[in-house]
Structure formats: C-alpha cells, structure tokens
Amino acid sequence: MDRAAELLHSVFGFPAFRPGQAEIVRSVLQGRNTLAIMPTGGGKSLCFQLPALCREGVTVVISPLIALMRDQVRALRAAGVEAGALTSGNTGEETEEVFQAIDKGRLKLLYMAPERLASGGALALLRRAKCSLIAVDEAHCVSQWGHDFRPDYLRIGELRRALRVPLAAFTATADEETRAEIVTRLFDGEAPVTFLRGFDRPNIHLAFAVKDKPREQILRFAGARRGQSGIVYCATRAKTETLAQALREARHEAVAYHGGMEAEERRQVETRFQREDGLIVVATIAFGMGIDKPDIRWVAHADLPKSIEAYYQEIGRAGRDGSPAETMTLYGPDDIRLRRSQIDEGAAPPDRKAADHARLNALLGLAEALGCRRQVLLGYFGEAAEPCGNCDLCDRPAQLFDATEAVRKALSAILRTGEWFGAGHLIDILTGTATPKVREKGHDRLPTFAVGRDLSKPAWGAVFRQMMGRDLVRPDADRHGALRMTEAARPVLRGEVSVTLRRDTVVAAGEREPVIRAQVADEDLGLLALLKAKRRALAEAQNVPAYVVFPDRTLIEMAERKPATLDQMAGITGVGARKLESYGAAFLEVITGAAEGLHPARLKLAGRPEGALFDRLAEVQLALARGEDGTGKYLTCTHSTLRAIAERRPSTLGELQAIQGMGEQKVERFGAAFLAVLRDG
Structure with missing residues (x-):
C-alpha cells in the first residue's frame, strides 16, 4: 500500500485516498476477487488503475463504450501511464502501437470492449500480454433485466476461469437484485470481497417539479445556469431536437443527441461536449454512459426517468469533480401513464413486470416525497440518512394535508363509473361540472357528483397524480388509459388507512429553484477564466478533452491558492509529476505573469x-x-x-x-x- 500511496501522489497528483478507496485498492492489490459499489464520482477508476501500476503483468479493463475507454487512456497517458485500448474505432497504427507495447512488456492497462471477447483471438491475446487481473467497469451491465444490459458481459466469467486470474468489478448503480446477478455471472456465485461504499453524492442538489409549461421550465432552469455545461434528458428523439432548438433560440450553445443520428454525428456531439465549456446536450438515454466529463454542472430531466437506478446514474454524471452541481426532474400524469404502459405492453414475464412496477413506484415515491429527497433516495439503496439540507424539500418543506377523504371520494367515483374513465372525466364528476359527456353517461346522477367542490380542478389533478404516484390507481392500457383501483387502495377505501398528500405541487417550478453558487470568489473569477482559456488552448493543440489537461477542480484550486513557484504548484490537487512537467510552467505563467524556469532534474523534485x-x-x-x-x-x-x-x-x-x-x-x-x-x- 505504501507504493500505491506514493503513486497516487506522484502520478495522479492526489494527496490522499478518498473515503473508501484505500480498502478497495488493498483488496485488489492482494489479488482477491472484489466487487465495489461506489457512487459516481467516487474515484472507482483509481481503484483498478493504481493496483495495475503496482502489479506485475497487464490489467485488462472491460468497459462498455469506446468513448469512455479512449478518454481514460488519454488521461492515463497524460499522467505518464502506459495504457492502450483495442476497439473497433482504432486506426491500424493505434492497434499496432498497442501490440508493440504488449510485446515489449511496457503496457500496464489494456482497455477492451466486451464485444471483443467474442472473437476467438481474445483469450490468446490476453495470455500473450501476461494478463494478471481483470477489471470490469460498469459491472451492472451484466444484469439481463437492467437498463444497460450488454450480452457480451456474460462472457467475462468464462474469461476469468480460462485465465485463472482475480477479477475486480465496479459499478455505481446496483440494487440488491443486481448485485446478486453480478456475483452469479462474474464470480460463479462465489461471494467476492464486497465493498458498498454508499450512494450519497452530497454535492448534488436534488429537485423535482410537476410539469407546468415544461419547455419554459427547462429554459428557465438553463438560463439561470448560463455558460455551465449541462445535460437535458428527454423521453423521445423528436423532443431532443425541438428542445435543443428552443435552447439555441434562447442564445445557449445546445445540440441534440439520440440513437437515430448517424454515428459520425453522435461522435461529433460527444467530442464537442468533452472539449467545450458551457455546451448543453439535449439527449435520450443513449447519451451519457461513456461520458467521463468531470465538470458537468447540471442535469435536467424533461421527462420522468424509467427507474431510480436510471435516475441515479443519469444525475450522477453531474459534479464528478466534487464541486456543487444541480438537478431538476420534471414529471406529470402523462409520464406515469407512459411508464406504466411501457411495462404492461412489454414482453417480460408477469413477475418481471411486477418488479418493474415496484421500481417505478419507488421512483414516483421520490418524485412525490413529503420530506428530504436524499433520505428517500438513499433509503431505496438501503442507507439511512439525516435530512440533507441540499434538496428542494429541505430548502422549502412541502405543504401537507390529510387527503384521506379526498382520496376516498376519488376512488368511489372510479368504482361507480366502472373503472372506464380517466382523471379528466372523473374530476368533472367530483367538481359537479355537467359536461355533455357527463350528462350523456348519466354521471350527473351519481352520488359522487359534485361531492368534491371543496377542491379546485388543478387541486384534484394533483390528487389524482399523487394517487397514481402512490400506486393507488393505475392507467389501464386496454381501456385507453382509464384509471383502475389497485389492491393498495382497498384499505383506504374501507377507512383503515389514512393518506397524507402534498398541497404545494402545482406551484410553478421556478419558485423552487435553488440559488446558484459560484465556483470561486468574485475576485478570483477573472483568473479562473484565464486558466480555463489556457487549458482550452493546450487541449485543442493536443486534440484531447480539456479535463485531460486539468479538471475544473484543479483550476479552481490554482485560482484560490495562486501558487507562485513550481514547488507550490506541485501541491495542487491533480498536479502529478508528468503534468507538472508538461503544463506547470504554462499555468504558472498565467498566475504569476512569468514562468519559473527549472532544470528538468530540479523539476523532478518539485513539491518534495x-x-x-x-x-x-x-x-x-x-x-x-x-x-x-x-x-x-x-x-x-x-x-x-x-x-x-x-x-x-x-x-x-x-x-x-x-x-x-x-x-x-x-x-x-x-x-x-x-x-x-x-x-x-
């Protein structure tokens, strides 16, 4: 571990391990089969990169996306680490360079896509490379019922047995069911040393809002964060195009991204997002898993995600550098109907559909939470927490009311109309609105007609939405979305269970937006801008993403501490020996106005x-x-x-x-x- 700690500082420029990293690194170093569930941005890559530098032979890293692999290889090489990737995107020269590094014994980390394991030569290549460890990134992709399932991940267990080497699996999203599947498929059911390092990302502000002119809500949210990199997730391809256009008309740099675009178009968007400050990508869920950009400052969902796991992974792309980041998720009754129908109309067996409905219920419970959202989110992953002080409901507590009678009236209206109608018609009945349809069906003569005049139509809309969110009623696809009562509603109807709902969820979303926090003090903003300009120029000259030079967190620390010598520069987080040699003088010149010329031999001792x-x-x-x-x-x-x-x-x-x-x-x-x-x- 002494060697690992030394390399942590000298190669990667970090003064100490983050919480939980050291124990995982020790387990992997000892050659033990290891499963680590760590929050996104918790530093999981270092947990296999550091052991790779300390161990003999090559560590093969199975990773799901080419963009992710290429970015990590670039970052490692910038830090002076011999790393390479074998992907379908390689040029002939790049592939030959990797083979030469293998044959000369220089290579320490070899990145491969899981699909490459299907080729007959993969096993022979890894034996030739003297593979001594398999690291599996995004290990939840092995789950056949997960949202990121990759069939070729199922070959990894076979590869481990053939090579007879230890395996270390890493993921940021794995509930208990998915963890069990990982153990079965990657470790043959033999329990690895498991580290559950918590799911909390305390730097991310959590917020949900009911849809109320959703395009304006997104534009308002982005406008308050102008110039910051962000992602907007949408449920459909068409919506990504229209929303990206609306953002451009509002003078934002914004581009769309979805699976219907040509591969080259998607690659160009990924490249721009990696290299440009302040770009907004409006995307379907096809975007993100391969993006390792540490300075994404916000993530918004224009539509409800599919599950808490998907939500957690998508918001987790913000704030990987540990600096404050913000989220907002819009949702409404149409989202709930869509997600229910997607489950009901899918090809999964009944038990899987039931499990998927339960997962959606958990997400809706987060959306309709009565108290701290982080407590609800972490509770889903089995963690207890105190109120976080960094979510919209901690900023401004929800207004609650006893809705038991209102819910019973609504359920009665549903049953008396034979469970054949949607919320709009039911609200007309409850509020005593004798529309032609109400009169035609004779529903103006029902005992429930006009019994709900104490609530407005928008308030009843909020009641029905929250009833759907609590899974008291579900839209029935076979009845054109008509609401049907679930078993969970029967105790309420019988008066055995009370229901508390929120009164405030029809309030315009803009009123709940958090205050924007500056990255640095006002007096340091100018210097930070100059440092970012220097970083961009260096990154463009090398044709690499900006964070490969330095992440935002490092530039912020430079702006705050203002190192005056290369010795002081070496003490900045993220400035390892190779980066000090490559970039130290250039950034010092920005800070001090004149580079301090040190002989290379003296430069090797900087910061020591x-x-x-x-x-x-x-x-x-x-x-x-x-x-x-x-x-x-x-x-x-x-x-x-x-x-x-x-x-x-x-x-x-x-x-x-x-x-x-x-x-x-x-x-x-x-x-x-x-x-x-x-x-x-």
Missing part, C-alpha cells in the same frame, strides 16, 4: 522536501564555486548530481564521493558544506 535540499545545495555550491577565498579553480556539480545527493542524503564523505559526478576534488571543495546542509535539512 528534496526540492528544498536541492536549492540549498545549489546555493552552497555557487558560494564555493571558486573556493572559500574566491581564487580557486572553478568547480560545479551537475543538476543530476545535486538531485542524487538530495534524494540519497549521504551522511559521510565516503558516501558522498560514491555518488556519480562527485570526484575527489569536488568532495574536497563541497563535501563538508554539503553534509552540513543535509544534517540541517
């Missing part, structure tokens, strides 16, 4: 105690270059020799003379003074 020793040795050498009286022969040591002395810290003249570059004359001239510096340091 040995750097200060090197500087004192250099000062002593300069003072004694012509001897104590200033008349002697001019003598100096090379920078490499001074670096070796600072690192090895000899304690005697004999040890000093054994260092390359230190002859008898130099020991005589500088020896005593150098040893004094080393003793004092």
Whole structure:
C-alpha cells in the first residue's frame, strides 16, 4: 500500500485516498476477487488503475463504450501511464502501437470492449500480454433485466476461469437484485470481497417539479445556469431536437443527441461536449454512459426517468469533480401513464413486470416525497440518512394535508363509473361540472357528483397524480388509459388507512429553484477564466478533452491558492509529476505573469522536501564555486548530481564521493558544506 500511496501522489497528483478507496485498492492489490459499489464520482477508476501500476503483468479493463475507454487512456497517458485500448474505432497504427507495447512488456492497462471477447483471438491475446487481473467497469451491465444490459458481459466469467486470474468489478448503480446477478455471472456465485461504499453524492442538489409549461421550465432552469455545461434528458428523439432548438433560440450553445443520428454525428456531439465549456446536450438515454466529463454542472430531466437506478446514474454524471452541481426532474400524469404502459405492453414475464412496477413506484415515491429527497433516495439503496439540507424539500418543506377523504371520494367515483374513465372525466364528476359527456353517461346522477367542490380542478389533478404516484390507481392500457383501483387502495377505501398528500405541487417550478453558487470568489473569477482559456488552448493543440489537461477542480484550486513557484504548484490537487512537467510552467505563467524556469532534474523534485535540499545545495555550491577565498579553480556539480545527493542524503564523505559526478576534488571543495546542509535539512 505504501507504493500505491506514493503513486497516487506522484502520478495522479492526489494527496490522499478518498473515503473508501484505500480498502478497495488493498483488496485488489492482494489479488482477491472484489466487487465495489461506489457512487459516481467516487474515484472507482483509481481503484483498478493504481493496483495495475503496482502489479506485475497487464490489467485488462472491460468497459462498455469506446468513448469512455479512449478518454481514460488519454488521461492515463497524460499522467505518464502506459495504457492502450483495442476497439473497433482504432486506426491500424493505434492497434499496432498497442501490440508493440504488449510485446515489449511496457503496457500496464489494456482497455477492451466486451464485444471483443467474442472473437476467438481474445483469450490468446490476453495470455500473450501476461494478463494478471481483470477489471470490469460498469459491472451492472451484466444484469439481463437492467437498463444497460450488454450480452457480451456474460462472457467475462468464462474469461476469468480460462485465465485463472482475480477479477475486480465496479459499478455505481446496483440494487440488491443486481448485485446478486453480478456475483452469479462474474464470480460463479462465489461471494467476492464486497465493498458498498454508499450512494450519497452530497454535492448534488436534488429537485423535482410537476410539469407546468415544461419547455419554459427547462429554459428557465438553463438560463439561470448560463455558460455551465449541462445535460437535458428527454423521453423521445423528436423532443431532443425541438428542445435543443428552443435552447439555441434562447442564445445557449445546445445540440441534440439520440440513437437515430448517424454515428459520425453522435461522435461529433460527444467530442464537442468533452472539449467545450458551457455546451448543453439535449439527449435520450443513449447519451451519457461513456461520458467521463468531470465538470458537468447540471442535469435536467424533461421527462420522468424509467427507474431510480436510471435516475441515479443519469444525475450522477453531474459534479464528478466534487464541486456543487444541480438537478431538476420534471414529471406529470402523462409520464406515469407512459411508464406504466411501457411495462404492461412489454414482453417480460408477469413477475418481471411486477418488479418493474415496484421500481417505478419507488421512483414516483421520490418524485412525490413529503420530506428530504436524499433520505428517500438513499433509503431505496438501503442507507439511512439525516435530512440533507441540499434538496428542494429541505430548502422549502412541502405543504401537507390529510387527503384521506379526498382520496376516498376519488376512488368511489372510479368504482361507480366502472373503472372506464380517466382523471379528466372523473374530476368533472367530483367538481359537479355537467359536461355533455357527463350528462350523456348519466354521471350527473351519481352520488359522487359534485361531492368534491371543496377542491379546485388543478387541486384534484394533483390528487389524482399523487394517487397514481402512490400506486393507488393505475392507467389501464386496454381501456385507453382509464384509471383502475389497485389492491393498495382497498384499505383506504374501507377507512383503515389514512393518506397524507402534498398541497404545494402545482406551484410553478421556478419558485423552487435553488440559488446558484459560484465556483470561486468574485475576485478570483477573472483568473479562473484565464486558466480555463489556457487549458482550452493546450487541449485543442493536443486534440484531447480539456479535463485531460486539468479538471475544473484543479483550476479552481490554482485560482484560490495562486501558487507562485513550481514547488507550490506541485501541491495542487491533480498536479502529478508528468503534468507538472508538461503544463506547470504554462499555468504558472498565467498566475504569476512569468514562468519559473527549472532544470528538468530540479523539476523532478518539485513539491518534495528534496526540492528544498536541492536549492540549498545549489546555493552552497555557487558560494564555493571558486573556493572559500574566491581564487580557486572553478568547480560545479551537475543538476543530476545535486538531485542524487538530495534524494540519497549521504551522511559521510565516503558516501558522498560514491555518488556519480562527485570526484575527489569536488568532495574536497563541497563535501563538508554539503553534509552540513543535509544534517540541517
């Protein structure tokens, strides 16, 4: 673990492990089969990348999307790590480069898509590469009933058995059922060492709003966050196009993304989003799993997601850098009808449909929550939590009322009309609105006609929506969406159970929007903008995403701490040895106005105690270059020799003379003074 901690700082530029990382890294290092469920942005990639650098042989990483693999390889190479990917998107030169690195024993991490495992040569290649560990990213893709199922993930268990190597599986979204499926399919049912590191993303603000002119709600939400990178998820391809156009008309940089676009069009959108600050992508769920952009500041859902797992994964693309991020999810009765009908009309067996309805119920419970949303969300994943203070219902508590009588009136209206009508007609009956349809059906003569005049039509709409959300009633696809009572409603109708609902969910969504928090203090905004401009120029010159140079979090720390030397720059989170060498002077020049020129040998010591020793040795050498009286022969040591002395810290003249570059004359001239510096340091 000492070696891993050292590489964490020197290669990746992080001063310490994040909570939960060290234990997982230790398990993988020890060669134990490992399953880690960590929140998105919790640093799961490091949990297999660090062990790969410490272990002999190659670690093969099975990852679901080409874009994700290529981005991680670029980031690793920028940090000085030998990594490569074999994907269908490779050029011939890229593939040959990977094979050469394998044959020369240089490669440490090899990324592969699961589909490549179907080729006959995959096993032979991994044996040739001396594969010593399999890491599986996005391991929930092995679940056949999950929203991201990839059939070729089922081959991974067979690969593990054939290679006889340990396997480490990682995911951010896995409920108890999915975790059991992962164990069965990847580990042959033999329980791996399992780490459940919590699902909380405390930096993400959670918010839901009932649809009320939804296009305006999205435009208002995006307008309050102008210039920040964001994603808007939509249920249909057509909606992505129209909403992206509306955002452009509102002077946002926005593009659509969906599965109906040509592959090259989608690739261009992915590339722009990775490299541009402030771009908004309006997308179906086809977008996102391969996006490793750390500075997405907000995610909005223009329509209700399919499940809590899908919701959690999609909002989890925001704020991966740990800085504040925001979400908003719009929903309404039409969303509930759509999701119910998708389940009912699907080809799944009855028990699976029941499970899918239960998952939708859990999501609707989050949407219609009466208290802290984070408590509801984490409770679904089996975690207890205190009120978070970072959701819309903590910002402004819900207005509640005892809706038992209202719900019983609504259920009575449903039953007395034979469960053949939708909410609109039922509300007309309850409010005593004698429409032609009500009179034609004779429903103006029902005992329930006009019994609900104490509530307005919008209020009754909120009651019916919340009843659907509580799964007290369901739309019946065979009856054109007519509402039918569920078994859960019978105790309410009999007066055995009371119902509390929210009174405030017809309030315009704009009134509940959280306050936007600046990334840095006002006085540092100008410097942060200059640092981002420098990052963009360097990224464009290298044809890589901006975060491969430095993520936002690193630039924010630079703007706040304003390092004045490369030694201080080395202490900034995310500035490893290779990146300090590649970019340190360029960003220091932005901060100080002048680059500090350090010899490469001194640069290797930046941010370490040995750097200060090197500087004192250099000062002593300069003072004694012509001897104590200033008349002697001019003598100096090379920078490499001074670096070796600072690192090895000899304690005697004999040890000093054994260092390359230190002859008898130099020991005589500088020896005593150098040893004094080393003793004092």
